[in-house]
Structure formats: C-alpha cells, structure tokens
Amino acid sequence: MQTIERTITSNEVAEMVGRSHDNVLKDIRNIVKQIGDVKTHESSITGEVKNHLSYFIESTYLNSQNKELPNYMLTKKGCELFSTRMTGAKGTQFAMGYIDHFNQMENHIKQVETIQKPVTQTELLKMTAGSLIEMDTRVTELEENAPLSPGDYSYISRIVHQKVRQVITERQLNPNTKQRQLLYKELNGEIKQITNTPTRSQLRRQHFAIVTGFVRDWQPSNAALVIYKQLELVESEVG
Numbered sequence: 001m002q003t004i005e006r007t008i009t010s011n012e013v014a015e016m017v018g019r020s021h022d023n024v025l026k027d028i029r030n031i032v033k034q035i036g037d038v039k040t041h042e043s044s045i046t047g048e049v050k051n052h053l054s055y056f057i058e059s060t061y062l063n064s065q066n067k068e069l070p071n072y073m074l075t076k077k078g079c080e081l082f083s084t085r086m087t088g089a090k091g092t093q094f095a096m097g098y099i100d101h102f103n104q105m106e107n108h109i110k111q112v113e114t115i116q117k118p119v120t121q122t123e124l125l126k127m128t129a130g131s132l133i134e135m136d137t138r139v140t141e142l143e144e145n146a147p148l149s150p151g152d153y154s155y156i157s158r159i160v161h162q163k164v165r166q167v168i169t170e171r172q173l174n175p176n177t178k179q180r181q182l183l184y185k186e187l188n189g190e191i192k193q194i195t196n197t198p199t200r201s202q203l204r205r206q207h208f209a210i211v212t213g214f215v216r217d218w219q220p221s222n223a224a225l226v227i228y229k230q231l232e233l234v235e236s237e238v239g
Helices: 010-017 021-045 076-083 088-115 121-126 129-144 150-170 177-195 205-217 222-238
Strands: 056-062 068-074
Touching: 010 021, 010 068, 010 088, 010 150, 021 056, 021 068, 021 076, 056 150, 068 076, 076 088, 150 177, 150 205, 177 205, 177 222
Parallel strands: none
Antiparallel strands: 056 068
16 A cells, blocks of 8 residues: 555545635644644754654645645544644544544555465465455455545546536536536535445545546536526526
C-alpha cells in the first residue's frame, strides 16, 4: 500500500464537517505553523524533532475549472489533531467518520498483506486451481472495496462540475444561485442513490466506473426541471 492511500484529503474533511475547503485549509495551516513552533521549542530543550508531515502532507487537486489548487493529505494522526479544534455534534460526527475510514483502511491493508504474503514453492505446489481462483477473487473484492484514491475522488468532483456546466450550456439555461444548487443537489443525490453511500467521501473503487458512466449520461429529471422553473419565477417575483 502506498502511504498516500493511508490518508484522506482536506477536501473530504471539508465535506465531512460541512465547512468550506478554504476554512479547513486555514485551520490546517494554523496547526502546521504551531507544530513548527513546537519543533523549534523542543529541539532546543530535548533534541526531539517534530515534523508536520506526519500529520499533514501538502498536495494539490484540480478544481471544476481544471485549475490546480492546494490541499492537504491528512494522516490518522492529522485527523486526530484536527478534531481537537472541533466541539459539539460536528466534532463528534467528524471523529466517527475518520475513525470508521481508517479502521476500514487498516483492515483492508491487513487482509491484503495476509493474502499476498510470500509462499514457498512447496506450499504453492500444494495449492489447487480452485484455491488459487478463490484467493484471486478475495484480492479483487478487497481492492474493489478499498476507498477511492485522492486522484479518483478529485476526478469525480471535476466531472460532476463539468456535467452541470454542460447541461446549462446545452439547454441554454441562465441559472441563479438556487437553480444551480438544485442541479448539483440532484446529480449528487442520484450518485449517492446508485452507490448506496451517504456521502461522496465514502465511495469505493468499485463505484468509480459506475459513477463516471452515470455522470457522463446524466440529465436532470422532469421534476427537477419543474422545480427549476418555479425557482426562476420566485426569483423574478423577488426581483
């Protein structure tokens, strides 16, 4: 397993806690600065070196305009540290989310390492064709149930934005803020429905092809278009 697969992105954290990504980045940068101050202090007293990279790893992602922007990869320790900044229901919800995420990831890693451990030539010869097929099937299932990589997660976010813009252009729409939110809400809601996941951050590798194919062919429902028109009328009345 690559180290990066043992992390979650700051984008996912923002979605999990219901905050803007900019605010999450600001909090992480403050923590990184404080870790740097701790490093300076402790190195002069104990010689102990602390490094923020064991908590937060600087990275980038592509936004809906295909522009490269900064983000962070959070390790399990990074999530634990970030959660100390949160209180109340949101803090509890985030703690539950990242604990489940890393527990699933660690179980997956242990299972794959167990299945893929080296075997002697004698042991290999003792395996039947059926057991080899069974092992291959188990490895495939574990890989399919692994969390999406940060790159795949960013790709899905990007094509969702692209699809909404495409629908707006093809239908010659001129959406206000609420109408645009309606289109995103319906597309994201249908993605959750077809994958049976409560949030996009819980998508698995087995969902990647399903979601990308679905987004490619997606069009808003008649019900959504009716509500879209109603929002237009409300906007004009307010105006």
